[in-house]
Amino acid sequence: MQPKYITFAGTKEKQAKTVQRICFSNVDAKRLLAINQYSTHSKLGNFSYQPSHIRLGDLKGNHFKILIRQVQTTSSDEISKAVNSLGDRGFINYYGLQRFGTFKIPTHLVGKALLQMDWLKAFDLILQPTEDRDPSFLKKAKKLWLEHRDPVRAWKQIPTHHQSIESTLLHGLSKYFATKDFWAALKSLPRNMRTLYFHSYQSYLWNHIASWRMKEYGLNPVVGDMVYVNSDSECDFEIELEMEAVSTEVEETKDSGVINLKKSVVNVLTEEESSNYSIYDIIIPLEGIEVKILENYVLKPYHDQLLSVDGVIEGFPNFRHRFV
Numbered sequence: 296m297q298p299k300y301i302t303f304a305g306t307k308e309k310q311a312k313t314v315q316r317i318c319f320s321n322v323d324a325k326r327l328l329a330i331n332q333y334s335t336h337s338k339l340g341n342f343s344y345q346p347s348h349i350r351l352g353d354l355k356g357n358h359f360k361i362l363i364r365q366v367q368t369t370s371s372d373e374i375s376k377a378v379n380s381l382g383d384r385g386f387i388n389y390y391g392l393q394r395f396g397t398f399k400i401p402t403h404l405v406g407k408a409l410l411q412m413d414w415l416k417a418f419d420l421i422l423q424p425t426e427d428r429d430p431s432f433l434k435k436a437k438k439l440w441l442e443h444r445d446p447v448r449a450w451k452q453i454p455t456h457h458q459s460i461e462s463t464l465l466h467g468l469s470k471y472f473a474t475k476d477f478w479a480a481l482k483s484l485p486r487n488m489r490t491l492y493f494h495s496y497q498s499y500l501w502n503h504i505a506s507w508r509m510k511e512y513g514l515n516p517v518v519g520d521m522v523y524v525n526s527d528s529e530c531d532f533e534i535e536l537e538m539e540a541v542s543t544e545v546e547e548t549k550d551s552g553v554i555n556l557k558k559s560v561v562n563v564l565t566e567e568e569s570s571n572y573s574i575y576d577i578i579i580p581l582e583g584i585e586v587k588i589l590e591n592y593v594l595k596p597y598h599d600q601l602l603s604v605d606g607v608i609e610g611f612p613n614f615r616h617r618f619v
Contacts, residue, residue: 308393411607
């Protein structure tokens, strides 16, 4: 089955036991049961048929059970104090390091270069050598690109059996670099990889804006903060986190297990409304192709300043055609 027929609402941690809903398009669920016979690290179950597939962005939230090892403390009181603080005050729900990549060049820098339309810089960042993991032929290929701008010779260094983001990009550059069709070269990468760079830069902005919001305004709602109007709308399902509890029965009814993910309505707080909300109601939007930051939003000046400093003057909405 081709990956394009499998959709999900979001990626999960690699180093964890995770459960999530995924969608297989136009496949009999009984065929999927056979996968359980051969897979030792995953299990499929809780099948039901739905009229539409799951999309990225449909995720309402995550539920975690976290185990912390090797805690360095001599007092159980310190642990209790830290846990109580989390319970009472919560924490800023930052995007974690996995969103920015684990190699030499953070993926948000590639995303920023793409939004700046600085194509060569983006290609150079993707093709930076990583000495501890690159095979010798890939090191040579990257050097030919970085030092000589020769994607044809660079791509020829790579064996046909080797598949990677770098080899795919070099293949695209070998076809389109001579005509300076940089967008066509970039489009040789899988769509999910192109959007990953884009999402990484979004997440980088969000983390900075969240930190600035807490530094400037603290834990109290202020005029101009953004909140959900229908914040009480929740998903109408729960998922059991123990893999042993996953059912391998196929639910034949079309209307069972429906995920109720409503589009939430947001509002910018006024002086009269601010006392009706707490810090836990405040949201920070993630600007994207279909999301525009409202003019009366309290964090918009700082948001615009970050984009200006990074040279992403046009913002996100004008780049729809570049990431689809």
